[in-house]
Amino acid sequence: MPAPADPPPALCVEELGVRYGSLQALDSVSWTVSDGEILGIIGPNGAGKSSSFAAVTNSVRRSGTVSLYGSTVDGVATHRLARRGLRRTFQQNSFYSGLSVLDNAAAAFTVVDGVRLAGSLCTPWREVSRRRRHRASARALLAEFGIGAKYQQMYPDDIPYGLQRCLSIVLAFGAGARVLLVDEPAAGVGGQDMQNLAELLGELRGRGLAVVLIEHHMDLVMEVVDRLVVLDRGQRIAYGEPEEVQRDPAVLEAYLGRVA
Incomplete structure (x- = not known):
C-alpha cells in the first residue's frame, strides 16, 4: 500500500507580496x-515583518496565496480567519481598558462561542449560563499561564508590564486558536519577564499550536524557535534552522553591514 501523505502545514504562505504606493513592502x-512548531521571522527595521502578519490575516491588499491546513484563505475576512483559529497579537498591548483582566479573557471566549441577539432575548438563561462558563474557562486559562487570581480582578493597565505582554498572548490564544502570530512580545521587557515569555511560547508549542514569532531580541529568538525566516527590504534572504541562518553571509550583511 502507498505510504500515507504527509498532512499539510498549519499555515503555508506562497509568493506573498505587499505594496504601499511605490514601496514594495514584501x-x-x-x-x-x-x-x-515555532517559526521566527527576523530582520532589520523596515524589512517587512509586520507587513507579513497584516498580509497573512488579509488586513492589507496583497498578492500570493495563504493556506490554512491545506485550504486557501485568500479573501477571507480577518474576523472569520480568527474564528477558524488564525489569530495574532500586536506590538502594542490592546485590551478592553474598562474591563478586568478576567473579563478581558472571558471576552476572548465570547468571540468564539458567542450568541445571537435573538438567542439572548428569547433564552436569557442560556446566555447567563454561557457567560458563567466563559468566566470559569477564562479564570482557569489565566492561571495556567501564570496570571494568578490576585491579578485577575485588576485592570490590565494596572498589572506589571511583563504580565501585560503575556496577557496579550493569552487573550489571542483564547479558545480555539490553532495558529498564533505573535508580534514582538518582548518589546520593553527583560530579565525574568523575558524568561516567562520564553516559557509561555514553549507551553503553546507543547500544546500543539503553530506559532509564528516576530522578535528583535535574538536571545529569545534563538532559545525558542525551530526555524527562522530572515527578511531584508521586503525579500526573504535566508530560511532554515537557526544555527544555519546565523552563519549565512547575507544575514550578517543585513544586520552588520558586512560580509563575514
Whole structure:
C-alpha cells in the first residue's frame, strides 16, 4: 500500500507580496509553519515583518496565496480567519481598558462561542449560563499561564508590564486558536519577564499550536524557535534552522553591514 501523505502545514504562505504606493513592502515571500512548531521571522527595521502578519490575516491588499491546513484563505475576512483559529497579537498591548483582566479573557471566549441577539432575548438563561462558563474557562486559562487570581480582578493597565505582554498572548490564544502570530512580545521587557515569555511560547508549542514569532531580541529568538525566516527590504534572504541562518553571509550583511 502507498505510504500515507504527509498532512499539510498549519499555515503555508506562497509568493506573498505587499505594496504601499511605490514601496514594495514584501516581494514574493514564502514560508510554512506546522503544528507544534515555532517559526521566527527576523530582520532589520523596515524589512517587512509586520507587513507579513497584516498580509497573512488579509488586513492589507496583497498578492500570493495563504493556506490554512491545506485550504486557501485568500479573501477571507480577518474576523472569520480568527474564528477558524488564525489569530495574532500586536506590538502594542490592546485590551478592553474598562474591563478586568478576567473579563478581558472571558471576552476572548465570547468571540468564539458567542450568541445571537435573538438567542439572548428569547433564552436569557442560556446566555447567563454561557457567560458563567466563559468566566470559569477564562479564570482557569489565566492561571495556567501564570496570571494568578490576585491579578485577575485588576485592570490590565494596572498589572506589571511583563504580565501585560503575556496577557496579550493569552487573550489571542483564547479558545480555539490553532495558529498564533505573535508580534514582538518582548518589546520593553527583560530579565525574568523575558524568561516567562520564553516559557509561555514553549507551553503553546507543547500544546500543539503553530506559532509564528516576530522578535528583535535574538536571545529569545534563538532559545525558542525551530526555524527562522530572515527578511531584508521586503525579500526573504535566508530560511532554515537557526544555527544555519546565523552563519549565512547575507544575514550578517543585513544586520552588520558586512560580509563575514
